[in-house]
Amino acid sequence: MVDAELGSSLKDVALHKEVDGIVGLCGGYANCGTCHIYVAEQDIARLPAPDEAEEMMLEGLFADRQAGSRLACQIIAGPELEGLAVTVAPAQM
Ligand code: FES
Numbered sequence: 001m002v003d004a005e006l007g008s009s010l011k012d013v014a015l016h017k018e019v020d021g022i023v024g025l026c027g028g029y030a031n032c033g034t035c036h037i038y039v040a041e042q043d044i045a046r047l048p049a050p051d052e053a054e055e056m057m058l059e060g061l062f063a064d065r066q067a068g069s070r071l072a073c074q075i076i077a078g079p080e081l082e083g084l085a086v087t088v089a090p091a092q093m
Pocket residue numbers: 011023024025026027028029030031032033034035036057071072073074
């Protein structure tokens with residue numbers, strides 16, 4: 001369990017907390033895939049759908065894409081996401 005600062009991306013939170021498997025090579029511009037996470041099935045609907053850039057990156061990932069696949073850099077922590085359950089996807093590199 002990791003506490004997230006409101007307004008931070010989940011990628012930035014993960015890097016700050018030194019979560020294994022999150023790299024964030026592109027700096028959060030949705031073009032490296034090294035922040036790939038799996039959102040738990042029960043929480044998928046709590047997030048807005050991926051935008052076009054995120055969707056394109058998700059299509060090109062090496063790790064299995066699952067229903068809950070998202071880029072942590074594109075998810076901003078807010079009170080509406082309290083308790084969101086995610087796991088880190090296998091490495092992209
Ligand atoms: S940090 Fe590169 S896609 Fe998220």
